[in-house]
Amino acid sequence: MKLPAFDYACPRTLEEATALLAEACGDAKVIAGGQSLLPFMAFRLAAPGLLVDLRKIAGLTGIEVGDEEIRLGAMVRWRDILDSAALAHALPLLPAAIGHVAHYQIRNRGTLGGSLAHADPASEFPCIAVLCGASVDVVGAGGRRTLPAGDLIAGPMETTLGDDEIIVAVRFPRWPEGRRWAFDEFALRHGDLAIAAVAACYDMDGPHIANARVAVMGATDTPQRVPEAEDALNGRAPGDDTFGTAAEAASAAIEPTEDLHAGAAYRRALVGTLLRRGLRASCTRQREAAE
Ligand SMILES: Cc1cc2nc3c(=O)[nH]c(=O)nc-3n(C[C@H](O)[C@H](O)[C@H](O)COP(=O)(O)OP(=O)(O)OC[C@H]3O[C@@H](n4cnc5c(N)ncnc54)[C@H](O)[C@@H]3O)c2cc1C
Numbered sequence: 238m239k240l241p242a243f244d245y246a247c248p249r250t251l252e253e254a255t256a257l258l259a260e261a262c263g264d265a266k267v268i269a270g271g272q273s274l275l276p277f278m279a280f281r282l283a284a285p286g287l288l289v290d291l292r293k294i295a296g297l298t299g300i301e302v303g304d305e306e307i308r309l310g311a312m313v314r315w316r317d318i319l320d321s322a323a324l325a326h327a328l329p330l331l332p333a334a335i336g337h338v339a340h341y342q343i344r345n346r347g348t349l350g351g352s353l354a355h356a357d358p359a360s361e362f363p364c365i366a367v368l369c370g371a372s373v374d375v376v377g378a379g380g381r382r383t384l385p386a387g388d389l390i391a392g393p394m395e396t397t398l399g400d401d402e403i404i405v406a407v408r409f410p411r412w413p414e415g416r417r418w419a420f421d422e423f424a425l426r427h428g429d430l431a432i433a434a435v436a437a438c439y440d441m442d443g444p445h446i447a448n449a450r451v452a453v454m455g456a457t458d459t460p461q462r463v464p465e466a467e468d469a470l471n472g473r474a475p476g477d478d479t480f481g482t483a484a485e486a487a488s489a490a491i492e493p494t495e496d497l498h499a500g501a502a503y504r505r506a507l508v509g510t511l512l513r514r515g516l517r518a519s520c521t522r523q524r525e526a527a528e
Contacts, residue, residue, distance in 0.1 A: 246290065451470070
């Protein structure tokens with residue numbers, strides 16, 4: 238289907254971009270990679286009168302791995318994340334999850350800012366941002382603010398961004414050395430949006446798990462942490478019993494969504510299976526790294 242008619246602007250500064258958005262009073266959208274917005278427009282799920290292109294605005298790209306945090310510009314593309322040796326070392330969970338995003342062409346254009354703002358419950362990046370406690374820097378006509386990734390996502394395809402606000406960067410706290418992680422996903426075909434996926438990370442305090450975090454996506458209407466599964470991991474030794482208990486806790490705790498791809502009961506079971514499998518892999522990976 239053809240796109241509905243729209244005006245187009247390609248500003249060079251954030252001030253110009255936010256002013257254009259403010260003037261349009263809700264009838265404008267920014268365009269980043271266009272990989273979600275343009276299909277939405279083609280299907281008439283969105284019909285903005287003005288598209289404000291972000292590609293010429295300086296300062297929205299770049300991956301900076303600092304001592305305290307990792308800063309990713311909003312226009313960082315999936316391909317940049319997959320190609321970054323620094324990220325592979327500092328936050329290996331992120332490229333592992335992004336490896337499940339879409340296909341070659343889409344990864345070359347899709348951006349992390351677009352993914353967060355689109356807030357598809359089956360998107361990998363928002364889930365990893367929620368799991369890791371990432372902060373999102375946002376600029377609007379009225380100024381700048383920072384909010385936790387979890388507070389940005391209000392519901393399926395819904396955020397707390399104002400009409401004139403633009404995501405400029407996402408900041409992840411640095412991980413301690415040796416943090417273990419897990420990511421596992423089920424989609425109908427590789428690159429399709431997830432039916433369900435789980436992400437987790439934890440440290441070792443002697444023989445016991447500490448600081449466990451578990452998040453679910455695809456199976457729920459937003460990416461979300463699962464404290465019940467985290468409690469089942471903390472203070473216990475890693476192993477099949479512990480992982481099985483955490484998996485059961487995650488399955489029981491979530492409120493799974495239902496659609497034409499999968500029923501709620503199936504998604505509930507899938508979350509448990511994926512978490513058990515992902516956590517087992519976290520131990521194997523650690524052993525391989527030590528050898
Ligand atoms: C066939 C197909 C398969 C896909 N599979 C997956 C998948 O498996 N996993 C996955 O995560 N994604 C998937 N996607 C989505 C893809 O990753 C998108 O690129 C991404 O979700 C949106 O990024 P974008 O840069 O293309 O955003 P756009 O399409 O340009 O924008 C999306 C929305 O975000 C807004 N926006 C964009 N940038 C900003 C910003 N900086 N600040 C504020 N608002 C902004 C736009 O106004 C729009 O509302 C798939 C897409 C397709 C077409």
